[in-house]
Amino acid sequence: MPTYTAPIRDMEFVLNEVLGVAASDVPGYGELEPGFTSAILEEAGKIASDVLTPLNASGDREGCRLENGVVYTPKGFKEAFAAMKEGGWNGLDLPEDYGGQNLPYIMGTAVGEIFVSANMAFNMYQGLTHGAISAILAHGTDDQKQTFLPKMVSLDWTGTMNLTEPHAGTDLGMIRTKAEPQKDGSYRITGQKIFISAGDHDLADNVIHLVLAKAPGGGEGTRGISLFIVPKFLVKEDGTLGERNGVSVGNIEEKMGIHGNATCVMNYDGATGYLLGELHKGMRNMFTMMNEARLGVGLQGYAVAEPAYQNAVTYARDRLQGRAVTGTENPSGPADPLIVHPDIRRNLMDQKSFLEGARAFTLWGASLIDRAHRSDDKDAEGMISLLTPVIKGFLTDKGFETAVAAQQVYGGHGYIEEQGMSQFTRDARITMIYEGANGVQALDLVGRKLAADGGKHVMAFFEMVKGFIKENDGDDALKKDFLDPLKAASKDLQAAGMFFMQNGMKNPNAALAGSYDFMHLFGHVCLGLMWARSAKAALAALAGGTGDKAFYETKLATGRYYMARQLPMTTTHLARIQSGAEPVMALAAEAF
Template identity: 80%
Template sequence: MTSYTAPRKDMQFLLQEVLNVAASDIPGYADLDEGFTSAVIDEAGKVAEEVLAPLNAVGDAEGCVLENGVVRTPKGFDAAFRAMKEGGWTALDCDPDYGGQGLPYIMGTAVGEIFVSANMAFNMYQGLTHGAYSAIHAHGTPDQKAKYLPKMVSCDWTGTMNLTEPHCGTDLGLLRTKAEPQADGSYLITGQKIFISAGEHDLAENIIHLVLAKAPGGGEGTKGISLFIVPKFLVNDDGSLGERNGVSVGKIEEKMGIHGNATCVLNYDGAKGWLLGDLHKGMRAMFTMMNEARLGVGLQGYAVAEAAYQNALSYAKDRLQGRAVTGTQNAAGPADPLIVHPDIRRALMDQKSFVEGARALTFWGASLIDRAHHGDAAADGLIGLLTPVIKGFQTDRGFESAVQAQQIWGGHGYIEEQGMSQFVRDARIAMIYEGANGVQALDLVGRKLAQDGGKHVMAFFEMVKAECKAHDGDDRMKPFTEPLKAASKQLQAAGMFFMQNGMKNPDAALSGSYDFMHLMGHVCLGLMWTRMAKAAFVALDGGTSDKLFYETKIATGRYYMARQLPACAMHLARIESGADPVMALAAEAF
């Protein structure tokens, strides 16, 4: 049986000492003093540890069951969902005009990590609702907002996103779901959607589906797509629920992981829907939800890895196997604990340095979103650049970390009752949904680098340069700034290769896009570790009473810079090899 403890001190370190939120000029951050953020994180930790984590294995073992058109969630999920609602956790960073608490997005991010680590499948019910809420909040009419948002903020009603169809996933221009306009201004939606997370369940009295469909006159491809609000139960003018809409569950998918979340085939048979946003501009409205979801999935990547790491660390300290090569460490026992062995330390340090670096990147990204929400165009451009990196890099590395954690358990990690395999199985989906990671890499290289004339990536390079320059003369920082400088130059060299070769041979750029995403991910985490190291040195210089915490932070950062950042040279070499090694074989030669 696995366990989980919220990383309260690590989160507080990031919020108060690295990002220094309370002193930030971002509106709403002045209220985020140490006492307040500590109280929120501590209470979220209690919910996660006492309510959600004990249900993680239950959800995995029981899964969801379809009975007479109704999906039954695992035992205990309903009571836990009520506890989440009653505690106000679903409304944390939502608009107070619709019942939300109005906290900045960064606080929703911190709490979200805790809940994902404790029970990823469970948290998806409210996480997807938040995304649907955001899309309606951004693009809905005043009447739509008034009708749907208060109930979605409270999670009395939950939400979904409906994109994928049996014949099209990434290429949404191929979708066939139709929307026929009606005299009353509504549309009748007909078609089938698949892989719909939280598509049907017994946790809420209504489900608000956001559905992509093609209305007449839109033309071919994605330009003809519109987005529609299609409730499970129709909503009367007074807010009460009316008759059942024409949407039903075809089946629940049997998946590799996240068994506690109902992934459904949904059939729309003349279901009544209402246009959200502009006609034939559905992709723009949906991407409000998709971009938030991609950041949330990037968070899932390291949050599941955090839980897996905690259990690997505990096992490594308890499991006795062999003797340390430098001499017996546990003379009273028949063997030494696993953690004495260098290869076990390597695996643990890989996980620890990734998780803490990814948390810093995600929190920083959340602060950029908060800036963007208040009209900061530079922050909006920068988080747009970073989104595919946060999603793609962190879920790839998060899955690798979960596998490493399982490996530390050896054969016991392969046995289902121990719980380590669940982390691996749950983490795997994050590399696929909300845009598979190969698509994230293509988006980064094909769109984001050149966006607005390349000014956002140039701003990122300048930010890295300025960070390194700020520590000139501080020899303690050289183990951070010197590797970061080298990695940044390699990232710039990769970008230059694309500029010089991409136009005449697009395959040359796209063949290297995945490596570029990982190269940039390493540079981002190198930047985060440089910032964290400086904050740790400041604390030590100030005479902190917790020297071990800050010394551990510095040592972990040094590990990342010495052992992980050199991968940037490998990724650059792959990129500069161009398209020829990748495209050499004709299709029939495979």
Template identity: 70%
Template sequence: MPIYTPPTEDMQFVLHDVLAVSAADIPGYDELERDFTAAVLDEAGKISAEVLAPLNATGDAEGCSLENGVVRTPKGFREAYEQVRTGGWIGLDADPDYGGQGMPYLMNTAVGEMFVSANMAFNMYWGLTHGAMSAIHAHGSDEQKASYLPKMIEGTWSGTMNLTEPHCGTDLGLIRTKADPQGDGTYAITGTKIWISAGEHDLTENIVHLLLAKIPGGPDGTKGISLFIVPKFLPDADGNPGRRNALQCAGLEQKMGIHGNATCVMDYDGATGFLVGEEHKGMRAMFTMMNEARLGVGLQGYAQGVVAYQNALAWAQERTQGRGLGAPANPDGPADPIMVHPDVRRNLMHQKSFVEGARAFALWGAQLIDRAARTGDAESETLISLLTPVIKGFLTDKGFETTVLAQQTLGGTGFTRAAGLEQFVRDARITMIYEGTNGIQSLDLVGRKLPQDGGKALMAFFDTVKGFIKDNEGDETLKAEFLEPLKAASKDLQTAAMYFMEQGMKQPANALAGSYDFMHLFGHVCLGLMWARMAAASRDALAAGHGNPAFHETKLATGRYYMARQLPATGLHLARITSGADTVMALPAEAF
């Protein structure tokens, strides 16, 4: 059975030593004192380790079942969901006016990492609800908010996102699901949606589907898309589940991973739907949910890397094979733990330096979201918009890579189901695909986000990097080991951006062919910045005699590894980018 240990000490370090949350000028952050965040994280960690993690392997093995239109979740899921629900975790950062606790999104992100590491498939049942709540809160009418949000926040109702159809995925302008006006303010929804996570299950008394459809006579393409609330049961006069709506789960997808989550084919046969916002303005409303989901998927990617790394480390500390260089590490036994071997250390350091850097990146992103939402700061809004495809694409690519490295640490045992590592690999793989494939993320980054407002967001990012370097350049050790590598990587990013600016109009294929490498180049610079910030925080703690010296020395050593062994990948990505599109597009289609 795989292990899971909540990384609360590292989370506290990022929150307080790196991000200095309780001193931040963001409304609500003054309440985030160390004792308070420790209490929240410890309780979430306890649920994660003791309730959710034990169900991960069994949920994967059992999966979900569909019988007569009813989906049954794996054994133990209903009882675990009730613990999560009654604990108030679903509405942790939700609006108190509708029953939420009103904590910052930052805390929901930290707690979410633990829930995902413990049991990703299970967490998805209320993870999608959170996104649906956000969309209704931002774009729904007062009546819709009052009808749906309290039930969803308390977890007795759940939510979904219905976009994809059998004939189209990314190109939503091709959807065929139609919404016929009924003359009473409602719409009859007819069509089929696929890959609907948590589309049908037995955990809640109602499921609120947020669905994209086209009203006849509207504009072509995405300009003609509207967003609708289509509940499984129509609320009665008292707001309770009433008449069953004309929708059903027509099938469950047989998937590579996340077996414990019901991924459904949903059929709508004249189902009653309620318009959210204005007609033909559905994409704007859905992007509220989709952007949040992309950030959540980025978290999923590295969170699977976290639990995979923990199990790889435990194996490397216990597994004995061969002798290391020098004196035996285990002189009383026939062999040493495989931790002594340099290549195993390289493997583990690669994993450790990624997951800790990714955690800091994700929490920094969450802080930017809070600053934008709670203060109206336009620069933070612009910056997190730019970083969203990087968080989703880079963290899921590297998160999957981390699970594979962890599996490799176990050798042949990692290939067996009993060890549990192969499940982390399978579960992590979907994060690179759903909520917009990572190729789409890179195109969004280069084609839409970079040129917006004349590159203002990217300039703000560069200013952040330059400001940090300037503030810390007096420390010679930090300068040599962290600031100079960060400066060089940032220069690679600037060179790549300039190349796109020069090529974008006259040779757009050159920019698009380099977009995926640019996303990874950008991701490495972001983690380089995070490691430099963490190094500065640990340096200050050691100088002041605060905290656990061993923790901070370990943090510095791990950061040095990232700066020396991972961050130089920016040079490779830059070389690929500036090679242009000629080699990529050289073969005619028929030559493949």
């Protein structure tokens, strides 16, 4: 069975040396001293390795079940959930007023990576709760906050997000769930929602559903949508639980992966709901949490591949098969370990250089969210809005690829469920789909984010890259291996943006046909930037006479690999983009 060790040293490197959090001017970052953050990460790492990882494969095998309307999670989940509650992990980055610890979001993100890596399906019960809390925090009345938040922060109650209906996924304007206003100010909610992660379970006393529904008078499409709080059990005046609300689980979906999480069909039969935020502003309200939610899924994308990588490394070191082409390396054994073979290394380096770059990228993104939320910095808000579809789309596509690559190291043993490598691939697959399928992320990026605020944020991104290159241009150790490839990749990205500007006005399809490639091109430039910044930090540590030379030299070598072997993808993405709409749109629908 796969094991997992939290990559704490690498997280420390990103937080302390690349992002320099404690010295940053983001409000609240001053307390993120190395000793403090490391203690938190180590504690999270312990519960991850000892409690969550052992339940990952068993949860996958057992799955969830629905019996007489009650959802049961896999064996051991209850005890593990109690441990998470006990540790107060859910409140780490939530307000003290409701029982949280008010640490920056970046810490919640780092800890979140650890929990997702250990057990993605399990962590979703908490993750969805976190999202629902954010929505109530942003849009709830004081009364709603007092009623729901303390119990949700403590995980006595969990939360869900109810958007999708059988005929309405991406196109939420078509939802049919209706909300009828009642005399007491509440609403009667009726309709069916599908694909509801953590929709019900036996881990908490109550489940607080956030439900998109149409109330009268809102007009057609998305404008008619409002957001409602629909608790599984109604909450009495004194805060204790009252009668069961009119919401029930119709079915648990059989899925390709994340079997430990109950993905439910939820039936609302005149359930009592409470308007959350303004009437008919449900879509806008839901989307205020979108950057965080999507960053969370981007994080899942690479985090689920981290243990896959770790176990592939172990297997490559232990499994004896064949001899090194350059001469036997394990003369006393019947064969050399897999890791001597160049193509095994090529595969492992692909994985390692992606994972570390993705981690830096995601934590940088989290720092932008902190800056935006804690200091009302509109530029940070604009930048993270631009980068969010890249984080979500690129990191989940590449995370899945990484899980597949790790599985490949095992050969035939990777295909056998007993080894646990198939699960990472199956679990990773969903991250490319939910919270907006990756094609929708690409559309959001090219159709909306690029031109937002007059293109200000994408220009700021290019300026930032250019600034970094210029600032370090005299550094020979950085120049050839890092700055030059970054410059070339960034030029490709600019050329792609230029192509969209010149052609997209006349024909929007000319831009949208290249949107997916643009998302990946952008992702490579972001990871290239993170690697250049990481290399700079590593060189500084080496120049300063670090006691941990091996770590920094490995970091540099891994970065060089990314720049030499991954970044060249930008030229192919650009060529595809520049081929325009014609090849993509040539066929009539019936010609496929």
